[in-house]
Amino acid sequence: MIQPKALRRGDAVGVIAPASSPDQRKLTRGIQFLQSLGLKVYLGRTVTEKQGYLAGSDQVRLGDLHEMFLNPYIRAVFCARGGYGTARIAEGIDYDLIKCHPKIFWGYSDITYLHMAIQKFTGLVTFHGPMIVSDFNSAARFSFLQLFQPLGLAYNDRISPLQVIAEGKRAGSLTGGNLTVLTDTIGTPFEIETIGKILVIEDVNEPVYRIDAMLQQLKSSGKFNGIQGVVIGDFTMDKDQEAYSKELDYFFRCFFQSAPFPVLSGFKFGHGRRNYGLAFGVNACIDTAGKLLTAEPGIQL
Template identity: 45%
Template sequence: MRMRPQCLKMGDTIGVVAPAGPIDGERLTRSILFFERMGLHVLLGAALDEQYGYLAGTDEQRVADFHAMVADTSVKAIFFARGGYGTARIADKIDYELIRKHPKIMWGYSDITYLHTSIRQQTGLVTFHGPMPVSDIADKDFDQLSANLFQQLFYPKTLHYTEEVSPLEVIVPGEAEGQLVGGNLSLLISTLGTAYEIDTKNKLLLMEDIGEAPYRVDSMLNQLRLAGKLDEAAGIIVGDFADAEPNKEPSLSLEQVFNDYLANLSCPVMAGFKIGHCFPHFSVPLGAHAVLSTSAKTLTVEPGVQ
């Protein structure tokens, strides 16, 4: 059953936690000012200053921080500070019943894809794929469109992605609708064979990634294909694949790889969406109903909040 979290109001408190990589305190401070300008108060997780190798504290510390924010009724939204690596390590340690009892806005992307997937499939909660405080909001290239899309959290807003945002390429023509799911391709692959395996049946599957050469994207798409996830999808939305240049020669181009795996699907496929490790970063609610139209070259997504 789908749950949409309550929208934010001016004066609300939001929480920031780091369930993956360790944070840069200076960048976090800059991002806090962004939220304060929106009229929000920011509560920082107790373990934000922790570091355990490439993780923002031990698994136990990161889970405890997250659970504390979920249980705190004064906190109306949880923003994940950054990606990196680590959310898959805590997926089986999360109290999903606690989330069902306290559904609230949750926002992030990249490594957070694992949490988006596990939380949605365990609880039905709509979560948000969007730019994060430390890795994006504090960046000098953070742009106005990316900033404006945070307004979808303050009232139920239908999103319309058109070519006014970026040129879109039709790989397979058609129209499709369904629940919007997905996120970072490498994280989607890491769910396969687990209790949190991505469900794409009759869904619109979004995929994006960064720093993956064409042969790596080829390998991951092949795994999705062999697992039946591409054939089951109602439609495919190809987001941004940043820094995807070949690191060995000869190489297929990324476009050739997409064509090999996606051009013969029976569902509509469209590429070029500025969703992912990019600016602008068009944030979207995962789990919300969406419509993909290649004739109109649009993606329409129903509100993620109520």
């Protein structure tokens, strides 16, 4: 994998909206957060564009992405928000351009599609973490520190209560993201690759039967063959969260309890209030005996 260069105070970073349009008030707060880290922020056209549920036309959003990677002064590309739309531009991306100009690429939710595509066709480590219109808190600030110095991940039971669903200890590179989007990649050139990997999954406002259907789709597609482990992040629902969580926990245990690979749940990755950043493509290890997920740094000095 290709590790992008670390950020330094004073570096220029770009903000784009490759999917849906961001809320401008939240965008302003996010820009202020980046500036508080000592970064100079440059905005792409898409952060103020709107075309229905998209942040401008496919051509505009694709152009924004290319321009940020091509610009020699931009050291990182942050996505303003998710929503929908990245699948529409994946086939038009110049992956050789990205490979020749590797830099930090950060986002989650619908951005999962771009994580899969960029990793598959460039080998660049990408980052799954809170976006610019997200509410920034201690978890978000801590997550961004990994972009300034090569900090490895060590996520254990002290950060959040973790539950062992299937026991074991395995190593593999991290991949995954939003479960709905991962399922959408099946049958496309950007289909998720899981052999030898540790799969991270999360989602929002999906009923349990839909999560069941999507995991069954991954299973029937052979995506759990040769996998090294599953890490279950946040699955949130706007209402009745407590009842939803109980039903979902029961489902995960039924689905994964006889898995021949380790499965841990309870991680704060995804659409929850805390969203710790992850480097996708780096070597990692899942160990259920210690309730621990470790991973190598995603950047190089």
